[in-house]
Amino acid sequence: METKSVAFYTLGCKLNFSETSAIGRQFEERGFQKVAFEDAADIYVINTCSVTDHADRKCRKVVKEALKHNPEAFVTIVGCYAQLKPQDIAEIPGVHAVLGAAEKFQLVDILAGFEKPEKGQVYASPISEATEFHPxxxxxxxxxxxxxxxxxxxxxxxxxxxxxxxxxxxxxxxxxxxxxxxxxxxxxxxxxxxxxxxxxxxxxxxxxxxxxxxxxxxxxxxxxxxxxxxxxxxxxxxxxxxxxxxxxxxxxxxxxxxxxxxxxxxxxxxxxxxxxxxxxxxxxxxxxxxxxxxxxxxxxxxxxxxxxxxxxxxxxxxxxxxxxxxxxxxxxxxxxxxxxxxxxxxxxxxxxxxxxxxxxxxxxxxxxxxxxxxxQHAGLETEVLFEDDVTNGQMEGFTPNYIRVAAKYDPLLVGELKRLRLTSVNPQNLMEAEEMGVEVFQH
CATH class of the missing domain: 3.80.30.20 (tm_1862 like domain)
Incomplete structure (x- = not known):
């Protein structure tokens, strides 16, 4: 059987990102191949938010973009907006399934073969049934x-x-x-x-x-x-x-x-x-x-x-x-x-x-x-944990008290704690820093 690919898009908060990641691991455990959103996936899962403005417009836009990458893809909507407005979302052109709060962590089981229905299907229980905690x-x-x-x-x-x-x-x-x-x-x-x-x-x-x-x-x-x-x-x-x-x-x-x-x-x-x-x-x-x-x-x-x-x-x-x-x-x-x-x-x-x-x-x-x-922190020594996001040859890290520090990209720094002296705030409102004696961590 041909391996199907799945891609994800997350709207909203850090909690949504953690849940998207958890659902993604469920797919991978079942043998699906996780790919980038723009890589023409067989299945798209869009995790929505109801807190941000214009939830409906944002949901429609992401669906449209997914179908640009693969017009034959199976599109599934989950998340807060899916629980609040499931019928409205099911009527968006190109949407095949909408899953509510109690169903989203059973997505792979509920949709099984991901066969496309004639119209969008709703799987959403009343919110009173969302009683289980899903890590x-x-x-x-x-x-x-x-x-x-x-x-x-x-x-x-x-x-x-x-x-x-x-x-x-x-x-x-x-x-x-x-x-x-x-x-x-x-x-x-x-x-x-x-x-x-x-x-x-x-x-x-x-x-x-x-x-x-x-x-x-x-x-x-x-x-x-x-x-x-x-x-x-x-x-x-x-x-x-x-x-x-x-x-x-x-x-x-x-x-x-x-x-x-x-x-x-x-x-x-x-x-x-x-x-x-x-x-x-x-x-x-x-x-x-x-x-x-x-x-x-x-x-x-x-x-x-x-x-x-x-x-x-x-x-x-x-x-x-x-x-x-x-x-x-x-x-x-x-x-x-x-x-x-x-x-x-x-x-x-x-x-x-x-x-x-x-x-x-x-x-x-x-x-x-x-x-x-x-x-107020210029001149202080502190530890910076560098992240793996790189933009235009720059990487960033955070101090314990969440000051964002700019650095020239160095693969050896990714995921590492480095003790530095903070120096000044640059025009991009990022803190610059130096190794003791030599200023190298700057924009």
Whole structure:
């Protein structure tokens, strides 16, 4: 039997990338040949996102591109958007199968011979049936591995479709994660980024959904795993990033001084309308504690601008709050309406032009914050872990506190930890560095 080839395309977050990688390994274990997206594959699997703008347009565009490479290909859509709008996606020309959250990890079994139906088929159970936790990790893509340790969300933020797309919060046990990390260590992985939908809500649950373990338990256990140089905690809600976790990371051997903490708004009024589970005072306390125990820590912040009801004064309150916080960079998102959420029904819609203006202001603030953060580290010695991405003869690496360092490409540096002295920030907003005495790591 002729070996079929399969190619993947991922939209969205690091969690999606880890799941795409896991599905890819299932194909390879069944004898399929994994190829690049542009290499005329027999089967295309497109992993979609519902958080980014224009999910439908992006999905259609990727399908169209896949069929350009091979008009006879079998096209499958999975991911958050597939769970939310399966029938709509099935009607996109060229789509043969749509799989929901509970089905995507059984894709190879469900579709079996990948025989093309006359019209797109939907395999999507109600989201209430997505109750099993499926481990996943990215592998072979970068020096860093993204490890999924949690899925789903029990929160009900008024702007978010994730609970509808991924179901209730669930995860494996601490022991099962440690076992997976030990196996990854055997492959030579040096850095692992812990990912999840609501990462801080990690924890094995009992029959009545009582908590048997928590995220702090996981962090402590992973710190003892030999063979992994670095762990990073990806986005973690401020109400779940406890003092215990922060203080533990400060004295940890392996957890990096790098946090990404969603804020969404610096206005308590807007946080209330968003149904967030904290207010700005708690957020400021988290930042202050991190900087007290880890002065060089990098802190990233998610912000949504133009939420319904956000007046100019509400926005300026957010701007001033962020300007005064000792943070390192921002991820800024203009508010985007999502069907089946509460937010679009709220009064006080902010028009698109105003959303764009506010987004531009905060992104400019982010650049200033990031450059200032980098400049504070000029002259310091630190370890840089170099990645295998090469662009125009340049490679990049990261310090423990997530400063991006530029270097001339050297194959011997890929995946290696190198002790360097940081020197200055270049026009591309990358840090330059030098080996002790001779400046060679520069743009």
């Amino acid at each position: 996943a990790h990215s592998f072979g893509d970068r020096t860093r591995t993204f490890l999924k340790v949690q899925d789903g969300c029990d929160y009900s933020c008024s702007f978010c479709t994730i609970p509808l797309a991924r179901g209730k919060s669930r995860s494996g046990s601490v022991a099962s994660v440690v076992e997976r990390v030990e196996k990854l260590a055997e492959t030579g992985v040096k850095e692992i980024v812990l990912t999840g939908v609501n990462l801080g809500d990690f924890g094995l649950q009992g029959p009545e959904r009582e908590r048997l373990e928590n995220f702090y338990d996981l962090v402590q256990a992973l710190d003892n795993v030999e063979g992994i140089n670095r762990f990073r905690i990806s986005s973690c809600e401020p109400n779940l990033l406890t003092d215990d976790i922060i203080r533990f990371v400060a004295q940890s051997r392996r957890f990096m001084p790098h946090f990404h903490i969603p804020l969404q708004s610096g206005s308590d009024k807007i946080l209330g309308l968003m149904r967030r589970r904290y207010r700005r005072a708690l957020y400021a306390e988290r930042v202050a504690l991190i900087k007290e125990v880890m002065p060089h820590a990098c802190i990233g912040v998610d912000v949504i601008v133009g939420f319904p009801g956000e007046t100019e004064e509400d926005f300026l309150e957010t701007y001033r709050f962020l300007n005064d916080l000792d943070i390192s960079y921002l991820h800024v998102f203009p508010y985007s309406e999502r069907s089946n959420t509460l937010a679009p029904t709220l009064p006080g819609r902010v028009h698109d032009g105003e959303r764009h203006r506010r987004t531009t202001m905060l992104r400019s603030l982010s650049e200033k914050k990031k450059r200032y953060f980098y400049e």
